Amino acid sequence: MNLSNVFLKSSKTSYLKKVAYFLRIGALVELFLTPKPGLVDLIDSGSHRDLDFDKMYRSILIMKDYHDELITGLCDGFSFADLQQIGIKAETRMYDMFGTNTHKGYIFLSGLLLCSLYLSDDSQDNIRLKIIELSKEHFSDDKKFTNTFGGIANECLKGLPSVFEEGLPALSFYYSFSKDIKTSLFYLLARLMQTVEDTTAIRRCGIEGLKRLKRDGFEIERSILLGENYKNLLISINREYQKLNLTMGGVADILGICVGFFYAKKTGITLLF
Template structure:
């Protein structure tokens, strides 16, 4: 990796951390940790998620250094595994496991891409994902069980296809909303609505089966229509959160891709600065 690519990869790493923070602070989010509550996650909390993002920062530093040194793919996979083990040891639960995979994938692809065009990056993502999936040792997980039980591709298929939910779903939803009404928080909810309708969310499948995934699709469409009518999304999202908590439904895959989208937008020079103060103001309306 030359110095220019290294600089771009380091900038992307910093942006991805900002994206994870923006996703965390976006409030309210049905079934997910935010400033209002812990969603459908009894084992998670806002401070724990903040600490998790700090740990991912350590992993990104390690990864960018390894990429600069020309580390082999097996070594890069090992760094991701160490990051997961460190997260579990420090926090005693799975906080940002999906973000470790997706963030590591995008950073590695960025380092290997021949230019900074989105289409080039997409192709690099697909190539890196195919290589990583072929080399990694399959591990038992809730996501793996859901993929097998419900015959969906989940995050692995998404990665192998070059992250279409990022490039074809989330980013267009953001830009369409910003063009229509220059409100970053509404645009963030537009991305959430779009992703809820498209992501093969294995967390929802694991928790609530096909009915859970169908519920995400239906609610995402409802949120999209509400935003198109310029209505306030907060009452609906608060009600959905209460219902998701009662049914133990959540959407970890959607959250992972939403954070990735926030980070990539930040990298492109379109930062989504959702602070704790802004989100609290939104939630109090």
């Protein structure tokens, strides 16, 4: 390998490592955001008897090994099939360490994003096309399609519209005029509750569960825009979700990705848009 190739490889590695770092920060910000209906946060485990704050926190920290391994594989020119094996191994490690699904969705989404960033040039359209291309390859095997409605597969096959068309614009919009990051994050949560086809909600409560997320997301957004005390609303919705066993893991995952990108951009990492 000549000197310029060595330089190119090390600059790509450090770029992807910075992005991966911010994706983990996004997951941490999501976890710390409190109160969140149905989800694990600083106060309770929402509707997740098998999860708690400590497990979720450690699950995010151990994602670093997975991201590092994936980035090394990418920069060493591994095939997509080999990169997928790295993702599957990370999923297995997660189940072995925590005995449950702590971050299956996030492992997949963050891995897909890192692969797509590496393989595309600097424009949002190109990264989205790459996400679609890789997702088509990943989900070509019907066995990986466990859900018939919405879900992470459809989200990825459309190039993450919940991130690029809904989440990032919503977060930037609210933050640009309020400069209030906490309320901006709850505004983002409210918008994503209305748009993400969350299969964790469907599995727990059927289509009624998804409709409930949309209705409550609308109410939270309304309350924020009217300048009301939206925290009490979030607390009471959390109590109701606990009774119903309703949750929204997909909304949480997409929120984490949006926050990761938002902070990466704020700290000056050129991220295509």
